[in-house]
Amino acid sequence: MTLFIRRLNASAEDFHQQLDSLLAFEAALDADLERRVQDIIQAVRQQGDHAVLEFTRRFDQCEAASMAELERPKARLEQALNRISPAEREALTQAAQRIRSYHENQKQLSWRYVDDDGSLFGQQVTALDRVGLYVPGGKASYPSSVLMNAIPAKVAGVAELIMVVPTPRGEHNELVFAAAALAGVDRVFCIGGAQAIAALAYGTQSIPKVDKITGPGNSYVASAKRQVFGQVGIDMIAGPSEILVICDGQTDPNWIAMDLLSQAEHDEDAQAILLCPDAGFLNQVEDSLKRLLPTLSRAAIAKTSLEARGALIKVQDLSQACALANRIAPEHLELSLENPEQWLPHIRHAGAIFLGRYTAEALGDYIAGPNHVLPTSGTARFSSPLGVYDFQKRSSIIQCSPTAASQLGKLASLLARGESLTAHARSAEYRII
Numbered sequence: 007m008t009l010f011i012r013r014l015n016a017s018a019e020d021f022h023q024q025l026d027s028l029l030a031f032e033a034a035l036d037a038d039l040e041r042r043v044q045d046i047i048q049a050v051r052q053q054g055d056h057a058v059l060e061f062t063r064r065f066d067q068c069e070a071a072s073m074a075e076l077e078r079p080k081a082r083l084e085q086a087l088n089r090i091s092p093a094e095r096e097a098l099t100q101a102a103q104r105i106r107s108y109h110e111n112q113k114q115l116s117w118r119y120v121d122d123d124g125s126l127f128g129q130q131v132t133a134l135d136r137v138g139l140y141v142p143g144g145k146a147s148y149p150s151s152v153l154m155n156a157i158p159a160k161v162a163g164v165a166e167l168i169m170v171v172p173t174p175r176g177e178h179n180e181l182v183f184a185a186a187a188l189a190g191v192d193r194v195f196c197i198g199g200a201q202a203i204a205a206l207a208y209g210t211q212s213i214p215k216v217d218k219i220t221g222p223g224n225s226y227v228a229s230a231k232r233q234v235f236g237q238v239g240i241d242m243i244a245g246p247s248e249i250l251v252i253c254d255g256q257t258d259p260n261w262i263a264m265d266l267l268s269q270a271e272h273d274e275d276a277q278a279i280l281l282c283p284d285a286g287f288l289n290q291v292e293d294s295l296k297r298l299l300p301t302l303s304r305a306a307i308a309k310t311s312l313e314a315r316g317a318l319i320k321v322q323d324l325s326q327a328c329a330l331a332n333r334i335a336p337e338h339l340e341l342s343l344e345n346p347e348q349w350l351p352h353i354r355h356a357g358a359i360f361l362g363r364y365t366a367e368a369l370g371d372y373i374a375g376p377n378h379v380l381p382t383s384g385t386a387r388f389s390s391p392l393g394v395y396d397f398q399k400r401s402s403i404i405q406c407s408p409t410a411a412s413q414l415g416k417l418a419s420l421l422a423r424g425e426s427l428t429a430h431a432r433s434a435e436y437r438i439i
């Protein structure tokens with residue numbers, strides 16, 4: 007299998023132009039896809055279950071006469087947990103425990119204080135009522151994404167968890183249902199893509215409307231989440247996977263090549279980039295990639311992804327590598343370096359940062375503890391990993407003492423009159439003693 011992976015030199019004159027074209031994925035996300043997703047959302051909004059069933063037939067080749075056929079009741083999820091092998095159950099259980107422990111640290115607490123004149127101020131934190139969890143399932147199935155979505159929601163105290171997961175051609179993975187049982191998901195519907203996002207956002211005859219949708223997915227899912235935002239909350243844009251490795255050239259080239267391939271194998275739209283100051287090492291990684299690629303079960307997907315969005319980039323030094331990493335703002339960043347801690351302060355934009363030669367990104371995908379639902383397409387500039395905080399919201403608390411009402415009332419009245427809002431001014435003035 008011949009692999010053509012882009013080689014860039016950061017000191018070349020046209021480097022920034024080449025990098026821009028490599029990163030222009032979002033812009034290139036064809037307007038046509040956006041329009042098709044808009045049509046799907048519109049149809050689901052108007053026709054509810056009927057449209058969801060029709061799109062599930064068309065895009066997932068999955069025939070069902072009613073939504074009831076696509077729902078998996080809790081007893082079925084429990085059955086899956088009992089059916090999987092003891093080793094698989096143990097692995098899922100350990101992953102769930104580690105993810106739960108990590109996320110317990112993220113819980114936001116309510117707080118309040120009383121100031122000198124006896125007024126009380128604070129913030130009350132509450133959990134969302136009902137959330138929709140998107141678990142991808144088009145080209146691969148992701149039991150790990152069930153845990154990553156559901157566990158932080160449970161830690162936050164969300165009352166009802168509705169999960170959607172596509173089952174192309176009606177094929178499912180027992181581990182996905184088992185993970186749903188383990189994590190305490192309430193309802194599971196075997197639907198996916200933009201139609202599932204629209205169903206959760208607007209509700210249908212069978213699928214309850216949720217307050218927020220979280221979870222990763224392909225470009226259709228990412229576009230649908232963007233389009234329903236406002237009708238419901240969303241966590242972030244967690245689209246096709248990305249990995250950026252900064253290596254000093256001292257790690258085993260096979261390790262680095264396989265780390266790049268681990269994300270490339272997710273999706274033809276995935277991104278895998280290596281930055282290194284050592285040109286000889288880049289050659290070694292390229293050789294490893296060519297040798298290892300054909301040995302993968304999803305070699306064709308990984309090849310397309312590496313050729314479209316992959317790059318081996320020769321940088322001048324590690325400082326330049328960090329500057330480029332901040333510009334790319336990748337979902338995953340590996341610092342495969344002798345002293346990664348030294349470089350950490352230089353990194354400002356990345357969904358998750360993996361320190362040292364031994365920290366393969368794949369460990370973070372399954373078992374380390376932090377969430378694997380992470381911002382992609384440069385959105386790590388302003389978004390964070392999925393967390394307990396995504397399932398909580400805050401209300402401000404204000405209780406003025408009579409003294410404060412009088413003192414603050416005078417100032418509020420002045421400011422209100424400055425805005426020509428007389429009802430505001432008089433409401434404040436009523437309370438001036």
Ligand SMILES: NC(=O)c1ccc[n+]([C@@H]2O[C@H](COP(=O)([O-])OP(=O)(O)OC[C@H]3O[C@@H](n4cnc5c(N)ncnc54)[C@H](O)[C@@H]3O)[C@@H](O)[C@H]2O)c1
Nearest residue numbers: 142143144145172198199222223224246247272273379380
């Ligand atoms: N960023 C993250 O945190 C993260 C985590 C895990 C996975 N991922 C990514 O999630 C994605 C999973 O993608 P996937 O495809 O395997 O599953 P998916 O569930 O995201 O998408 C499958 C759905 O896409 C829809 N679809 C496919 N082709 C379509 C078409 N031509 N028109 C309309 N709809 C269409 C179908 O409805 C199908 O159900 C990958 O890109 C992977 O990299 C990201």
Ligand SMILES: N[C@H](CO)Cc1c[nH]c[nH+]1
Nearest residue numbers: 148150151247248371378
């Ligand atoms: N790397 C993905 C996030 O981009 C998560 C995942 C799940 N399973 C394997 N990988």
Ligand SMILES: [Zn+2]
Nearest residue numbers: 247268269371
């Ligand atoms: Zn992965």
